[in-house]
Amino acid sequence: MFIFSFNPLLLTMNLPLLGIFILIFFVSESEKRFIKFFSFTITSITFLSSLLLWINFYESTFQFQFLETYRLMLFFNINYTVGLDGISLFFILLSTFLINLCILISWETPKFFIKEYFLFFIFLEFCLIQIFCVLDIFFFYIFFESVLIPMFLIIGIWGSRERKIRATFQFFLYTLIGSLFMLVAIIFIYSIKGTTDLISLWFTDFSYNFQLILWLLFFLGFAVKIPMVPFHIWLPEAHAEAPTAGSVILAGVLLKLGGYGFLRFSLPLFPLACLYFGPLIFLLSLIAIIYGSLTTLRQIDLKKIIAYSSIAHMGFVTLGIFSLNINGIEGSIILMLSHGLISSAMFFCVGILYDRYNTRILKYFSGLGQVMPLFAIFFSFFSFSNISFPGTSSFVGELLILIGLSNISLILVSFALLGVILSASYAIWLLNRVNFNLLTTYYFTQFQDISRREFSIMFILSFVILWLGIYPHSFLYEISFSTLNLLKLLF
Structure with missing residues (x-):
């Protein structure tokens, strides 16, 4: 039962718009301190309002919640419908949480066009919330x-190096x-079904051949976003040139749009095509895991190391999604x-390292545990989390995926486990190079540990x-019922 009489989803969706409106029309570019505090305030309130969604979310149901429908294009039978299930709920929470942190991360970073910089992040938050709650494929697009x-x-504007325009x-x-x-694919669906409403389309049957064609078209859109091999070329360059907050939101949320798209559209709309193309997805995912891990070992730029490791981790995600069982999908x-x-x-x-030393080349960093102990502790913890150490969040996800894959093929599990070994290799290699080698003062003579803001x-x-x-x-608990609903549509 809902505690509040109003719809908290509408509040969460509209708060970023309010922030954009105030910043554009009422705040001068010269008021730099106010811009930062206002941006942090509006994103904090948005995050708190997204927590209201979780508090008011009724777990034991297959239905979408906080539903609202607005008839915007009556002649074309296109309605703007929003709602949440257990899957989209946590992606909205992740988006509002990370955007709020991005404002804190950027507290001292932008030196010019500060108002525009924070405006773009708030606008990005608005778009991400819409993506995860809209239930019409036209508006989703x-x-x-x-x-x-x-x-x-x-x-392009606040990137860190000369290659930022190319990236x-x-x-x-x-x-x-x-x-x-x-x-x-969306135009084709509308032309034959006369609607773009997602819930209506879930209960509409497409012929086998149509499913194959439409699945491929959606796949190309989502595979680039994840990104899957061989559509991954843009990712390392984009990460290397983006500012720190840009890399955080790119890796934290934008890479998840493809996986979310597979869950929300490809699986329920084209179940037969998912079964048909499952072996192809498994092959591309295993290539991504092994190739991404091996390529990580060859990188010298710290951002590219993490970018290629992301390709490997997202390979595990696509393995779990197309395992088509509850353990794999939840994982x-x-x-x-x-x-x-x-x-x-x-x-x-x-x-943090780039802000202090203006470089991300690995050879310049060594033995930082001796002069930056707090940084070294956190970096060690995040490195072990990245290799799915028991007790961390990745361990739960990868374990569920491996359990889900074991119902399909032990060969798949074996290759996936090879990826786990390789991820441990590059993560421990990186950790040893940065934290535990001999301290060299040839390149840097002054060292500064993390500040209170960075520690927080x-x-x-x-x-x-x-x-x-x-x-x-x-x-x-919230995810399970939505996953079961997804499997009901599949089978």
Whole structure:
């Protein structure tokens, strides 16, 4: 039973719009301190309002909750419908949580166009919330593409190096071209079914051949976003050139849009095609896991190391999604949430080093545990979390995925376990190089440990990672009913 008479989803959706309106029309660019405090306040309130969604969420139901429908295009039978289930609930929480942290991370970073910088992050928050709550494939596509605009500008304007323009256009063109195939599929669905309402389409049968064609078109849109091999080329460059907060939100949430799309659209709409293309997904996922891990070992840029490790982790996610059983799907959702936290923390650690020493090249860092002990403790914890150490959030996700895969093929499990071994290899290698080698003062002579602001951000991320790892039931309970509903539509 809901505690509040109003719909907290509408509050969560509209708060970023209110913040954008106030910043644009009532705040001058010269009021830099107020811009930062106001941006942090509006994103904090948005995060708290998203917690109201969790508090008011009724777990034991298959139905969407907080439903609202607005008839915007009556002639075309296109309605703007929003609602939440257990899957989208936690992705909204992840988005509002990380955007709030991004404001804190960026407290001292932007030196110019400060108002525009924070505006783009608030607009990005608005688009992400819409993506995870909208229940119409036409509006989903609009917001799915809209996130490209603020990310394009964040990387292109506030990027860290000379190659940022090239990386920006690479990111934009790869993701835009992939999504155009999805637009073709949406137009085709509307032309034959006369609606774009997701819930109505869930109970509409597509012929086998149509499912194969439409699945491929949606796949191209989602695979670029994850990104799956061989659509991954844009990711390392985008991460390397993005500012720290840009990398945090890119790895933390934007990489999850493809996995969410598979869960929300590909599985329930095209179940026969999912079964048919399952072996292809397994092959591409295993290639991503092994290739991503081996390529990580060859990198010299700290951001690219984490970027390639993300490709490997998202390979586990796609394995879990297309295992088509409750353990695998729940594991993939938990792993996406976990990766959103851990990769964000790792990129933040790299950002701390870059802010102090203006480089991310690995050879310049050695023995930091002797001069930056607090940083070394957190970096060690996040590194072990990244290799799915028991008690951390990734362990729960990967374990459930492996259990789900064991119902399909032990060969798949064996190759996936090889990826676990390789991930431990590169993570421990990186940790040893940064924290535990001999301290060299050839490149740097002055060292500064983390500030109170940086400590607070790292502590919050550590707490949530441990919470999800030690007591995953608090998340899985809401996810389970939505996953069962998804499997009902599949079979």
